[in-house]
Amino acid sequence: MATLEPQDKRIIIARRAARELQDGYVVNLGIGLPTLVANYVPEGIKVWLHSENGFVGLGPAPAPGEEDPDVVNAGAQPASIIPGGACFDSCMSFAIIRGGHLDLTILGALEVDEKGNLANWMVPGRIVPGMGGAMDLVVGARRVIIATEHTLKDGSPKIVRRCQLPLTAAGEVDLIITELAVIEVTREGLLLKEVAPGVTPREVQARTGASLIIPDTVATMEI
Amino acid sequence: MATLEPQDKRIIIARRAARELQDGYVVNLGIGLPTLVANYVPEGIKVWLHSENGFVGLGPAPAPGEEDPDVVNAGAQPASIIPGGACFDSCMSFAIIRGGHLDLTILGALEVDEKGNLANWMVPGRIVPGMGGAMDLVVGARRVIIATEHTLKDGSPKIVRRCQLPLTAAGEVDLIITELAVIEVTREGLLLKEVAPGVTPREVQARTGASLIIPDTVATMEI
Amino acid sequence: MAIVVTAGEAVSRIEDGMTVMTGGFLGVGTPEVLLDALVGRGAKKLTLISNDTAFPGRGNGKLVEAGCLKKVIASHIGTNPITQQQMKEKILEVVLIPQGTLAERIRAAGAGLGGILTPTGVGTEIEKEKTVLTIDGRRYLLEVPLYADVALIKAHLADEAGNLVYKRSARNFNPVMAMAASLVIAQVDRVLPVGSIDPDQVMTPGIFIDLIVQTGGEQVGDLRTAR
């Protein structure tokens, strides 16, 4: 198994996650790696990106000098609104999230476990940034995909049997996409659906902190 | 005590009720008699009339031929919106009502009692029209004034010891204005505040189904 | 992206026995063309969620008269004697809900809330069979979400992305119902190209709208120039 640079890993994950998008989907992309997914939307697919600070129709960053201080994404970075976009207040924004009107959210993780539990908002004893909109997103979106590097930098697993960190939400994660594999959260446990080119199921299992259900044939990730 | 024509009674009640308005008040007037109050707003007083079907700034009926089918009052009659008015949806309309943002509502009554209970939405065994927005209005407005004829046509009292009809709301009425008297609902009971010109407290009591607290001096209604 | 269809195509998606929300307040802001099509299709045994049943021959009154309904959930039926007659004859079940509670229950469904606590109805018949909770010494009724299979709403303008703009008191229950149904069909006076409505002027985001039925209506300018 070749060693990938962090930036390569992120691109692989974002590209594979983008393949989960369907035409017409309303999607919220978390800050960080998930934001990259917007760069790899497959051709012929149009999605409506929801920005929880108050609009749908999030577009690309404006050219330098073209920024509108009132148009920012949920990370307060300059953004744009595509034609057909719509602005609203925070109550409506979270009604959209909580009410099941997002087809999909793609978020990062500190830990994710075999029950579909997610931890991505705090590390006790260290600084607590706050959950922002993450708890609502994970509970509210129809489908929750975790897009994350497979392990921490020291190689310790982020995909575990039980999350040790405080949860963002319980039992809401549907799919996990890493640079090594695509893993589905099922009632029976974590089902290995795809492995990256050149990676064996056994290698994925070795880097995972929970038992994977490994079918006889596992597809290769298209990236 | 002179006998008044129904129309005269209604005008007396509406005029006296209008004296409860204060400058800048946000007010919802019920359908029927309370609607007449808008015709007697004292000079120098500007109020914002709230129409529960979705706007503040209810204005007078438009001239014939000037009607806009999309601008009606809560009784579906052609209406107008004064400059400075604002439209909104039903959730906002009732957030305004329930959230204590109405300074005053003036409503009619089938029965009102010494505990401030009000019944004005149904008569069992007869037709049930539905409560519409009345239950929200009585609970939500900061001040609830009942503007009603003192008795039914047969002379039986509408102001009673205990409402017999199903309640619209419990203990929310603050003041009762009739063609005979102004009566305040207090913890101790119904306090006679004013009597109509030429009417004695004793006459008011005789036409009232609950005991009135009658102070030594009772003011005369200015109408 | 909402799809523009005919009224007939739109209502063909509505099956007998479904729960249908309709926007409007006493027939103002009601999608009359969709209701006509629904009557024309001979719909049966619908449960209607709406503020009222308007008047005979108008708005929801059409559904009542045509015998499309088995149940009405509304705040008021006093303006329609046919509704009252059908209720008396037990052809029609009528459930009355305070108007603000009706709005909030629909909103709860659309906003993913499990319910709301309202002071409205405390100490009245409405309280019966409801859970009462005391918060900070005040009593509230627990009111649960109201969902529908289909919402039929009326707006003035749409763009091709389904963004909607309402006019005056014709807004009423339309925006909240657009959030609370599995299938949302909007009757609009006119459909404009995507991007014609300034994002700040959108009253219902297009992501809520599945089908649009355009009825013609008045000509309007390009709203991009509106501010």
Added chain:
Amino acid sequence: MAIVVTAGEAVSRIEDGMTVMTGGFLGVGTPEVLLDALVGRGAKKLTLISNDTAFPGRGNGKLVEAGCLKKVIASHIGTNPITQQQMKEKILEVVLIPQGTLAERIRAAGAGLGGILTPTGVGTEIEKEKTVLTIDGRRYLLEVPLYADVALIKAHLADEAGNLVYKRSARNFNPVMAMAASLVIAQVDRVLPVGSIDPDQVMTPGIFIDLIVQTGGEQVGDLRTAR
């Protein structure tokens, strides 16, 4: 009818120890001029209800740095290391609330609801010390209203009746906060004569607004001609 005042006059109504809501999301849509005036007045021991504490030197960050706050109720403080430092040193109490729950709790206060049931936070630390209710087999947390003594909000335009229009993502928490405080002060770029804003374009009705502070800002046309 809202009254137009200076920022200094406006914030003179805010007493030490009060609970203050401020609109804005990471400093966008924040009433900076009102915050500057509040810092200038030397306000102390305020409880802040806001989405976040923005960044050092910007938005609510100014209140943090100036030591105006004893408590922060927010969804996120991760962008402001000074907030985190004060929290660590126990100078500042920080209560974290999921963003959607924060919005709904403020709305509940403004809309006269005793609370709302949300699925957000079920099975997490947020659940601790909360009442959990099961509706239709799903668990929800009971979340109660959040009121403030004062709301400081930011809009683009006002008319002299206090009607407000916001721009783009600068809307965020401003409209809901305008409904949930005893005193509501709006900082606006420009005040127009009454009637200049089409009633359909009003985003916050003027009845919610007590005081307006105009900061100048860009010129705008007459919105009556907007449609």
